[in-house]
Amino acid sequence: MYVAVKGGETAIANAHRLLADRRRGDRSVPALRLDQIVEQLALGVDRVMSEGSLYDRELAALAVVQARGDMIEAIFLVRAYRTTLPRFGYTNPVDTGAMQVERRISATYKDLPGGQVLGPTFDYTHRLLDPELAACAEVEMPAQRPVEPEAMPRVSAILAHEGLIEADGEMPLDHVPGDITREPLQFPMARDIRLQALSRGDEGFLLALGYSTQRGYARNHPFVGEIRIGEVELELDVPELPFAVPLGSIRVTECQMVNQFKGSAKAPPQFTRGYGLVFGQSERKAMAMALCDRALRASELGEDVVAAAQDEEFVISHSDNVQATGFVEHLKLPHYVDFQAELGLVRRMRAEYEARQNEDKAEDKREAAE
Amino acid sequence: MRGQEAREQAGRKALIATLAHAEADEIARLWNESGLPSEAELLRGPETGLVTVRGRIGGGGAPFNVGEATVTRATVRLPSGQVGHSYALGRDKQKARLAAIADALWQDPAQREAVETKLAAPLRAALAAARETKRVETAATKVDFFTMVRGED
Numbered sequence: 001m002y003v004a005v006k007g008g009e010t011a012i013a014n015a016h017r018l019l020a021d022r023r024r025g026d027r028s029v030p031a032l033r034l035d036q037i038v039e040q041l042a043l044g045v046d047r048v049m050s051e052g053s054l055y056d057r058e059l060a061a062l063a064v065v066q067a068r069g070d071m072i073e074a075i076f077l078v079r080a081y082r083t084t085l086p087r088f089g090y091t092n093p094v095d096t097g098a099m100q101v102e103r104r105i106s107a108t109y110k111d112l113p114g115g116q117v118l119g120p121t122f123d124y125t126h127r128l129l130d131p132e133l134a135a136c137a138e139v140e141m142p143a144q145r146p147v148e149p150e151a152m153p154r155v156s157a158i159l160a161h162e163g164l165i166e167a168d169g170e171m172p173l174d175h176v177p178g179d180i181t182r183e184p185l186q187f188p189m190a191r192d193i194r195l196q197a198l199s200r201g202d203e204g205f206l207l208a209l210g211y212s213t214q215r216g217y218a219r220n221h222p223f224v225g226e227i228r229i230g231e232v233e234l235e236l237d238v239p240e241l242p243f244a245v246p247l248g249s250i251r252v253t254e255c256q257m258v259n260q261f262k263g264s265a266k267a268p269p270q271f272t273r274g275y276g277l278v279f280g281q282s283e284r285k286a287m288a289m290a291l292c293d294r295a296l297r298a299s300e301l302g303e304d305v306v307a308a309a310q311d312e313e314f315v316i317s318h319s320d321n322v323q324a325t326g327f328v329e330h331l332k333l334p335h336y337v338d339f340q341a342e343l344g345l346v347r348r349m350r351a352e353y354e355a356r357q358n359e360d361k362a363e364d365k366r367e368a369a370e
Numbered sequence: 371m372r373g374q375e376a377r378e379q380a381g382r383k384a385l386i387a388t389l390a391h392a393e394a395d396e397i398a399r400l401w402n403e404s405g406l407p408s409e410a411e412l413l414r415g416p417e418t419g420l421v422t423v424r425g426r427i428g429g430g431g432a433p434f435n436v437g438e439a440t441v442t443r444a445t446v447r448l449p450s451g452q453v454g455h456s457y458a459l460g461r462d463k464q465k466a467r468l469a470a471i472a473d474a475l476w477q478d479p480a481q482r483e484a485v486e487t488k489l490a491a492p493l494r495a496a497l498a499a500a501r502e503t504k505r506v507e508t509a510a511t512k513v514d515f516f517t518m519v520r521g522e523d
Contacts, residue, residue, distance in 0.1 A: 055423065055439035056460065086419040088441055088457075093424040093433040100501065102508050110515055118511040144503075145510035154429050168428030177424065177433045191427060192434035199436050233387075234439065236421055240455055243379050246387035247421065247441055248459040254429065277425045279437055 005336070023068050037061035046251075046280025047071060051321060052078030053181075053200040055250050055279050072202075072321050079322050090177075092235045092244055096254045096277070097154050099230040103281075106155050107224040108258060114152030119229060120281075155226035156256050156273065165258065165271040187313045194296055194316060195289075199278050201319030203285045209309040210291030217307035218295045221260035222274070229253045229281050253282050257290035264302030272301060385476050385490050386469070390458040392493045394465035401468055404488035406481070410446035410471045413453065416463035418442045444470040452477045 024031065038045055038061045048060040052075040060078060067073035103119025106112055118124075159165040169191055178193035185197070198206065213220055231251050235244035255276035263269035274294025276286035295309040296316075308314055318324060389397065401408065420438040427434055443457045444466040454474025456466050472489055475481040 050437070053437035054420075055437065058461075059440070082420065082438055085440070086417075088419045088421050088443065090422045090435070091424050091439075093426045094436075096425070096429050100504070102504070103511075116513040117508055118513065119508055120511075142507040143510040144506040145512070146506050147509045147512075149505065156429060168426065168431030171427075171432035175432060177435055179422065179435050181422075181435075181438075192432060195425075195427065196435045196437075234421070234423060234459065236441075236457060238455075238457065240445070243383050245455070245457045246383065246390050247439075247457055248390040250423065250439060250459065252425075252436075256429065273428055275428050277436055279423075 023066070032065055034058055034061040034065070037064055043281055044069075044071065046282050047203060047285070048074045048078055050279040050282050050285060051075045051200055051202060052082070053279075054078050054082050072325050076322050076325065089236055089238065091247070092237065094232040094234065094250075094252065096228065096232060096252070097152075097157070099152075099228055099232050099252075099254075100249070101152050101228055101230040102251075103229040104152055104226065105224070106226045108226075109155060109158070112155060112158060114150050152228070154228075154256065156258075159225065159258070159271070166267075166273055169273075169275065185316060187316075188299070189312065189316065191293070191297065191300075194312065195275065195277070195293060197316045197319055198276075198289045198292055201289070201292075202321035202324070203282070203288065205319055205321070205324075206288035206292050207284060209295070209315060210288035212307065213291050213295050213309045218298065218303075218310045220272075220274075220291075220294055222291060222294065223258045223260075224287065225256040225258035225273070227253065227255050227283055227286065229283065251280055253278050253280065253286040255283070255286035255290040257287070257294055259294050261301065266300075266302030272297070382473065382476060385485070386456065386473060388490050388493050388497065389456065389465075389469040389472060391497050392465075394462040396493065396496065397465055397468050397472075397489070400489050400492055404484065406472075406475060406484060406488065407448075408468065408471055410448050410454075410467075410474065412444065412467070413447055414443070414445035416442055416444040416466035416470075418461045418463070442466040446470040446474055448474045448478070450478060 038057045041061075041064065044064055045057055045060045048063055048071060049055050049057065051071075052060065052063070054060070056078075059081060060074070063074035063077040063081075064071070066077060101114070101117060101119075103121060104114060104117045106116065110116070156165065156168065160167065171190065171192060175190070175192075178190060178196070180193060180196050185193075212218070214222070229251065231249040233249050234247040236247055237244050253276070257274035257276070259272045259274060261267070261270055261272040272294065274290035274292070274297075276289035276293065278286050278289060292309060292315060295307070296312050298305050298310040303310070305311060418440055419442075421441050422438050423436045424433045425436045426432065439459055440461050441457055441459055442461050442463060442465070443455070444463070445453065445455050446467065447453050448471070452474040454470045454472065454477065456469030456473055458465060458469060472485055476485045
């Protein structure tokens, strides 16, 4: 017999009401507006867009405030919202070479067409907390340098002509890009599907795995060939118009990791590559993604799979923080019946164990007496 | 004829691109000042949906799916019969409706000039100015390397 236990409706309703109150906080403090979050917590918004896998700044900002700043909860909200919308199609692939660049650096070449452009970076700051910011001091306008526009070809294109670096990743001509939002994950998987999963993967998880490759677990000698951040144009083919319709532009971060490779039975010595492309300004994530992409190409390049970062099933199955939090957090939901069953089981096992112990003791005593 | 058609398409695409990049408030403000008619029958939407953004492996290789973006679209028919479409990132339905009407008006030879001068031109100028500001601000962060000689020889 199974008896369903009900209850908690009032407690739940009141808990949500309390949540709304605590989320708002002290009423004498002005409430946050979404445009304040979009403008002033921009990189947090970018992270929610990237891992929520939905480019929409306002929605991401709403999610951040609704989640009280809990990023994974915000990402969860965005993922849930996505499922309510119809799909219009797949855009034409973005051209990062034509990006309106806001930052572009290379650790492999000092002088390169377009130069090293730092953009709005935390690099070279002293990481000292700024009391003036706490006092809401006015901020000066950025410096300007009126120079002629200059093309910024991707560094990978510059390296390519010596033949010492592998080409951009190709797939067979008839290969249709896989879509993890449409088909369940299957292993082994093609590189395009891995990249989709990595692009929405948890920054912390990918960062730790990328770090592990640098520390010697699947060591692959990386250099940042290039990082570029900026806006790229989106275009969509639609039946009602005779041309690809322009949709506007989105900000992305691209990382080209270049890795020394001593060669294997499958490939000659050369530089191999890992690739990262994520929504928004998310440099750490793009770099971690590129490190993981390269590590996950171990089998393709004839390397031994010896470390976690090279294990496709391990990395891709655990990179999604919405799935991860769902399974971990479900443990706090009522498991009363499961636990009662296990309690009964453990009681019985314990009784059997103690009975056995007593028997053994009795046996020992008998033997000693004899 | 073919060249004419290609120019026509390029002009229409340029208008749609400008409208897609422009802020909704700015379109509405210019529209009110322009005196352009805004009467149209909605054939579809405005409706919000998703597009899946694609990138290329290594920047120039095989395509892969990066993630989704919100897009709002609309289709309208003018009293004079022209059908216009709009697509743009985001969820602004008013912008989608006005952009579709602009596309339809642009196809009417009697209205094209007004759409170009009163709507597209000021939007383009504002977008170009914003883009230029961003470009020269970015350019100011470009590194100028120099070599430093230390010691006597």
